[in-house]
Amino acid sequence: MSDIRAPEGRSEPAYFSCWDIHAYYGESYIVQGVSMNIHEGEILALLGRNGAGKTSTLRAIARAGDPEVTHGEIWLDHKPLHEMSAHGAAQSGVALVPEDRRIIPGLTVEENLQLAQIAPPHGWSIQRIYELFPRLGERRKQEGVTLSGGEQQMLAIGRALARDIKLLLLDEPYEGLAPVIVHEIERTLREIRSLGITTVIVEQNAVAALKLADRAVILDTGKVVYDDTAQHLLDNKAMREEYLAI
Amino acid sequence: YTNAPGNDTVTLGFNVPQSGPYADEGTDELRAFELAVEHLNGEGDGGMMNTFSSQVLEGNGILGRKVEFVTGDTQTKSDAARASARSMIERDGAIMVSGGSSSGVAVAVQALCQEAGVIFMAGLTHANDTTGKDKKANGFRHFFNSYMSGAALAPILAQQYGTDRNAYYLTADYNWGYTTEEAITSATEAVGWNTVNTVKTPLTQTDFSSYIAPVLQSDADVLVLVHYGGNMVNSLTNAVQFGLRERQANGKNFEIVVPLYSELMARGAGENIGGILGSQNWDWKLENQLGERYSGTNAFVQSFGTKYGFPPSQAAHTCYVQTLLYADAVARAGDFNPCAVVEALEGFEFDGLGNGPTTYRADDHQCFKDVVVVRGKENPENEFDLVEIVEVTPTEQVTYAPDHPQFAGGSLGECNPGA
């Protein structure tokens, strides 16, 4: 982890960096000093076993209320996220696609998308999202939470794209998706990268994630145990076996 | 006997509503109690102690014991009132409990005092039952009651509005409402009035419009509001809103009657009370307007008004009087023993306490005295001068036999001195 430095001291400023974050759920000490740097337009795969703290790290970055960050700095495009509230961070360009999708009950598919376009800055038009996921267009008047699992996942990603984002945090985006759709989303993510959006992807399907990603970070019990290129990890059998069992 | 006082002090318990709708009435009662204690202890100007026909009180407390008091909140709930009274008796050693602003509370606390062996000097309670089916040997009521209201009002109603009237009743749907409705209907029917309808309204009702509206459809030309407190303020206000006061029915002016008046209610109803008849136990203008017979009134108003800056209500008056009567009875008996007090009060005849000559009847521990019939002023000069005295119905007319059907059942039992 020698390339991780305090933001001030970097030679080449990373687009996104978080530095030594510690976070708690109440009493439970979960994120135990995570640091990482990502360059603009890169995709980083954040891997690790169940309970390693991946979700917690993403939530800490997005400034969700839980877990509570007690220490550390988070910078996105020279803006200090660690000083912001969740909505402030979101307006600065962070979008979290949470692991349980969090479709808002009581709202239709379309309303769920509209909701994302209330606060500035706006991203894709709703029409464009329907073009990407025609299934959502068909179901636009249906209550979001009655969608099938996969459809909900599409909606959650669509909701993120409806905002003009700089950093996309994807928590297990392939979970529960049929293989065809996984391909679809992979293609979308590549497109997103081509737009210059920086992405962190948490995924149990490590091979799929690594194929997509430029870099990989492995977490174990809340600490970074690996931080290097994705290709390197794909090649490093020992590492893969130890932390990913693949 | 229970809570026998020591040689220095004696403790009285003043149990009044301090929260809930009657809190202001309770506050006024408490003012009167404090004033009475002051006078008993020889402070202040002595108030009605100077005009009281019995002159055994010396201003040195009661039998030389300085009077102390404890207060409590009845919340106008029988449970809470009993809890408060029990703490006065069990913890503070009160030998007499007084106060209260409803019959529900009075009956409940009176029964408690009977059990515990202390004296209960009822405050504001108007239902017949307090000295009727629920009477107790240890309990005494100075205030008048439903029957007396009916008996006092009926002749004056007949005189003012004629004997050919159709009356429509809105009655509070609880015990006091029932006894008052019964008293007024039977008294007015006796002078020739006709009862068109009696409708019960819930205690918790706040908007009475849907009860007033059917009055318009009936052939009634009088509306009797057997309501008290907030119920009365609202039902009267609503009735006036519906134009009942300007209404003509059966070729006569439509009239509204409120059998039991109170100054505080009158204040709450504002200008709506103008011209409306009702009855009272006492009024602070009695002596000024009707002279000597009601001596004591001015003395009390003077000392109350000087201390607090406004004239006392009838609730304050009855509580003050009850305290003096208790102290006087102890002094006359020379003993705090409740049974001695009961004996001293039973059949006691007195004067100079503002109501004219009065008797505590032995059979039911009810005071018999004149009843004041009042009418709401059309243009009151200030917020304390809301009613004018129409007439005073003399004692004889409001007296009834102890076994009158409206008071049937129950028995005083024997005085209980407690432990």
Add this chain to the structure above:
Amino acid sequence: MTDQATDGFVPTQSKSKGASAGGALGLGKKDLRLFLLVVAMCAFAPFILNPFPEGSGLAQFNAGYPDLMQRFVIFGIFAIGFNILFGLTGYLSFGHAAFLGVGSYAGIWMMKLLTLNVIPAIIGSIVVAGLFAAIVGFISLRRSGIYFSILTLAFAMMSFALAYSVLTPLTGGETGMQLQYFDPRILDAPLPEGQTPRASLFGLEMAASYELEVGRWLFTFNAGYYIAAIAMLIAFYGSIRLFNSPFGMMLRAVKSNQNRLSYTGISPKPYTLAAFIISGMYAGLAGGLLVAMDTQVGAERMFWTASGEVVLMTILGGAGTLIGPVLGAGFIKYFENIVSKINKSVLEGWFAWMPDWMTDVTVTIIYPFVGKGWHLTLGILFMAVVIFLPGGLVQGGQKLATVLRRDRKSKDAERDAAIQRQAGE
């Protein structure tokens, strides 16, 4: 299976209660300790609640007189019962006072019709309240959440309204129901005219007290209180057992996820209904004891504010905890009965030692909060407790302890981080 290392992770505290062996009476060690503590507090309440000598200024704060001690334990029972429903299943009944009231009416009618002995009255109260709860529960439990609350509220308000008015012959209405010497009482000899009927337990009158004078202190040991306290201890014991039973666990599961419970093969409805009925019977017991201690029933004890009061007692003390509801009940009853009795002259007495102007200022400042202002103090305390002690008095205490611990821990973390930082540079 992979070994899921959890070192460095601090698991949240286990909630399972006193799972360890040891203890007696079928209770775990921790519960047994709590129970014995409560037993001791009940036994010595006349001392504990009367800490100030008679006649001293602070005697105003003494609560060790029979009426209030009885109320503490009786409302404790009421709240314990309410907590069985609300604390375990999460169903918030807003009409629980109806069961207390119905229990009281049943109790007083037993005393009127059968005997002045309190045993049949109390049993009658429990049975009738339980039956009433079965009906109300059966209907109300068809709905959940706020809909359930409003259904129970509606039943209670109907009970109140009817008892206060139309049912006056049965309930005494506004004046409440009292015993009369002429009540039939078929098991007792008839009372002579005018005699006051008194509740008793095989001849031991509820009002009977023994007074102990120690120096300037006066302690009252009241028969009624001890009988109510024993009932409370039994009720409390029952609630501990119930909390730790599989039944209690199912009730907590109902609260947590009813859906999962039904897909696990358990029918939630009979569990919640049973909890509702048990809780109604506790309320009935409390109602029965109220009439046993003070032989009258007022309809107001079924008004919605009375139902609200038990909700407040439970939350204030700590819903779902064993002892919380009892503390909450004590707290509210103390304010109702003690603070409401502090009047201006009492205040003046306390501060008489100050210079006159200071007495006046002090009394003027304090006066709005006591006496007729007791509601204000209570309201402020309600707010203070929820704001500063989330989870009520009991959990508030526990949280306070953990906050202290947590402070230490985060400091440790920061130190660790600082060390790491140095190492990194």
Add this chain to the structure above:
Amino acid sequence: MDAIILQILNGLDKGSAYALIALGLTLIFGTLGVVNFAHGALFMLGAFCAVTFSRLLQVSYTFTDASRTDFLGNPLQVEVPYLYDILGESAGAAVIDWAVPISILFAIPVMLLIGVIMERGLIKHFYKRPHADQILVTFGLAIVLQEIIKYFYGANPIPTPAPDAFIGSFDFGAMIGFDAGSIVYPYWRMVYFGFAAIIIGAVFAFLRFTTFGMVVRAGMADRETVTLLGIDIDRRFTIMFGIAAAVAGLAGVMYTPINSPNYHMGMDFLVLSFVVVVVGGMGSLPGAVLAGFLLGIIEAFASMPEVLDVLPGINQIIIYLVAIIVLLTRPRGLMGRKGVMED
């Protein structure tokens, strides 16, 4: 027939009071998910805004009139409102006469401010807390507010009449061909009805034609996700609360001429308004309004003597009986949304 028309009028009017209170309550309770036991207190505070305002208009100086005496025989202190000096006696009196309607202008900012302070200072910390805690804290607040009012204004009702122009009643009967005087309706109640309709319409329009309502609903269902979409939900909750407080307050202001306000009028209405909201169905504004009118009309009919003769005492329980029947036949009240406060 005329009796029935009259009771429908009465029911509509009662209903508009219920609907207005329930509307404010459901904005907080059904939409923000806070069990606000202080809502009645807000209604009461609104009423006391009117009282306070009319007292402010009547701030007076005193002079001693030696020719008259007070009840103790001392020279009489006569009070003259400053307003008489400022505007002249007749204009001053006219303004004082119109105190209640004018005080709307006074009440709106005051109630908005109270609502905002209440939300910022207290309620916002309770969105995530269990409903039970919300009950405890708002009940505490309600007690505190009403005790403060009691301290300054006493427990007795305070007459606060409508302007003279609205005193008296309108003879509908004569207009639609019944006997004169058989169907009369007080002017002020008609004003109240119209006022309620306007407020209800305005709130609906606001929530319907802006995305505000959707955002707040979403925020209540899942606060965190909404924040993560960049929306400052706290601010919107505050605004919502302010609006609800203002609606409650205005309902209170306009109600004062109908029933003299007193410090516990909020508690008197509280339970009823909860029943109305729940019968209407949680989270549904139209439901709350509909239930308000429904219960108002049913209550009016239950208080007719003809009905009471058949079913004595039905007026005591009718509201609760109807509530039970509705809730048993329609699981989520008249128009409730699924999942709102069902657990």
Add this chain to the structure above:
Amino acid sequence: MGILEVTGVNKRFGGLQALDDVNLNVEENTVHAIIGPNGAGKSTLLNCFVGRLTPDTGTVMFDGQSLIGRKPYEINQMGVSRVFQTPEIFSDLTIIENVMIPSFAKRDGAFKLSPFAAVRAETEIREHAEQMLLDVGMADKKDMDASAMSRGDKRRLEMAMCLAQNPKLLLLDEPTAGMARADTNNTIDLLKQIAESRPITFVVIEHDMHVVFSLADRISVLAQGHVIVEDDPQFIKGNPKVREAYLGDAHD
């Protein structure tokens, strides 16, 4: 004669035909996988088995008895357990309590009034629950609150809860979604081992083809509410219909 027989099941949500004449026959003691694109109606079908939904038409027979119209708990008591797509657990209870409850349900039936028994004394049930947790690899967390679990752990917990009942038919809706690869493999092993050690039938919905092909004895493919193919695993991969509707071209 299968243990679970589904004939002609239709379910409509408003304008959407979610299930369109579904027929399915699950043989006893086999692993039957249902795959299909998102929104095909797989979860809806399971909902019709456990009493969460009632089909508009059609029959569902389990062990010779109809499941239609029965309450969820009755169906469970007949021996049908289900793992949900989004974990359904008792989040306010501890892990061990979560697993004890199903054991109680199995032993005591749908309702048993036992207010004075002590959970503490139920050693048998506790030990059984501990064993289940050991099986899914969560023994060390047994006293934690279930709400504090990570998502993968919640899924494993739910599995333990279902296994604790020793059901005749276990319905698994994406049991390994969100599970780490290592645990996915362990779960496959566990399910296989269970399938071998006792008489049990599995119906598995899964998008992870690795899991499907490791476990399934037979596979039904659902698309747009309709069973388009039912076959043995080896024939599924190559089926053009399946490739088009579900697997996509890239898959091999």
